[in-house]
Amino acid sequence: MKLINNCLYLDYNATAPLVKPVEDWLTKGAACFGNPASTHQLGRKSKSLINATIDTIQSTFNAKEYDVFFHSGATEAINSVVKGFSFNSLKAKRPFHVLCFDSDHSSMVNQREHVEILGGTFQVLNTKDGDFNKEEVIKALKGLEGDKLINFTYVNNESGVVWDLNEVLEIKNETGATVHIDCVQLVSKVKDWQKLPLGLDYYTFSGHKFGAMKSVGFTLISTKSNWTPLIRGGGQQKAMRSGTENAFGTNTIKLALEYNLEKFDYDKVNNAKVEIEKWLLENFNNEITVIGANAKGRNATTIFFSIGDRDINTLMMALDMAGICGSSGSACASGIIKPSRVAKAYGLDDISSTNVLRLSLSPFTENSSEIIQKLEPVLSKFLK
Template identity: 45%
Template sequence: MARLINNRYYFDYNATSPLAKSVHDWLSNGDLLFANPSSIHSSGKKSKRFINETKNFLRETFSVPVDYKLFFHSGASEGINSLVKGFAQKFYASGERVHFVHSAVDHSCVYNLKDELELYGHKVSTFGVDKNGDYDIEEVISLLNTTNGPKLLNFTWVNNENGVVWDLDDLTRIKDETNCSIHVDAVQSVGKIENWNQLNKIIDAYTFSGHKFGAMKGVGFSFVKETFPFCSLIRGGGQQEGMRSGTENTTGIYSIKLALEDVLKNQNYDELYNAKKLIEDSIEEHLSGESRVISKDSKRRNGNTIYLILPGRKADILITAFDLARMDVSSGSACSSGAVLPSRVLLSMGVNEEDAKSALRFSFSYELCLEESKEYSEKIISVLKRFS
């Protein structure tokens, strides 16, 4: 029997995940960490101890060298803004302008930095992707080498919409040939790919967000090399070595440790991949060419995401049908005033606007198993067949 959440089938794990069982159990016991970890009394020291325990756990889990610092923030949007804008501000203060390079399929918190960076005279360049969501390393290197000053590349490890995985090993060559700084958006990696905790140690910074893998919302973390130049986005009391001032969210921070422990204990990537593939194959078989799976032919995809286009159908109508059938799915695109807008990611991959409005994204838990996938596929197909 498949697991239900609030008596519903939840297929939107790329948007957010429910609390991990370990987090839920810990919160339920009521012994919450309320004291300010900067206070020197016993309660404050207890909060600090839980933060330090989480830091040590993260360093061990990701095997990060001592030349990486670690700071916590409210999540990926803040973390990425802190690092990208902080990098630009650091050089702006000394009279220099930076070159920021990112992809057309990056998350909005990256893509929408363009106007603000250009307002201060920085250069922003965007590289494209092919129809499968893969990028051309030669284009990226060439783009970075159009300038000689400080430059920063944002690299999305796993795409939140299409599930395409880019190779971290490529970044060694990019860095060698361009002398750029590199930030990796690692938000969608945990539990969704193999070896998600094996980082390329030449990278300058990585950012993660807790709610994507079962921790609380409003908390994330970044690894940053000591040599990476950036100014803190949030100034204040100088907490976290000045990288992010403000009283730390101790409860949220400790939930990261608990949730990651669950992932390490319970993830079976091979079963996840095969279970997702069973659902995907079943959909294609029953719809007999009436649908297509986005990025199916990419070099590498994650283990939990199916991005489907059903030409001629409207995503908002499909989502409503799934909702009435107690299934939570996503269009993978922005919604405004009840209207589904075409996904920027799909348009960047060459999908026409009409088809981009008919996209559905299914994203599953890292604990998806074959037994569940059989039930899930039957439920999903029962709705889709009504529109065939």
């Protein structure tokens, strides 16, 4: 748990504060401003930071056979992978298809328009109780002619449900599909998170989800992958993404990964989550529905529940006034509040899917008592 500006911050799935080594490095003013492409000593120093981060990433995930593609975060990465895949198929004059799931992040679900403009097909597969059916996915992929790209979200950003990547490996082996894995919510939220099941094509991460700076992330790309990069220019990053490399932000990924490897204690934070969830169910069982509670796999930090027909905006305001930072799963666009697609995938109606609350703990939480103490007066007044 981390207290920030006297607030209890329970919105780590949205963004995490900078971890201490990153804060310390930034406050030293040790900024590397040299262009990594320059051959002088300051350029070489910047390049050395990038190379050290690549080594750390490949070592952390035991992924030496993967290239590391740095970008501004998962939204850019997903756009690059989807469009790069589409361009590659167009270049080869092959039909192509992109598939994802109803519970995937908006940056994936909203690729339909561009895929179809480029001449491909786009399909959103349904989940049931938050999980996919392996045989149904295989059937859908085998029914398509040409190149196929499918996205799987390893750890769901709203529900915290964890999918089995070994099943995904079986799907790839049986169908030959290109597979992208959204790993944005993986680091320090799953037991042995660094033991990433490899063998798939792309694994995408965003630095700000685990204590690095915002607007910097990375994707592991199999060296066997064949795609056409989206951003053209001077050929930086083996031409995977041209443009001057962000050595400054990239180094914070290294520092944050090292910190998470050292400090994350799965049992402590998972026990705290279980205690908070148990307290919620014991005290508000008739007023809430915990989403994903019976999933085959869950992360250690996320509690996601619906408050039925109670107004979520009122609750969010009450929590904020009490100094508690949580998150509503509903999305707001042009003043229109929409139901959570993730909640709807669990069979909740539009009203219940709109009035949802996500509490996402720090991966370094050690106990639940202060969290429960601050939540109790607000939820008791609002829900009872």
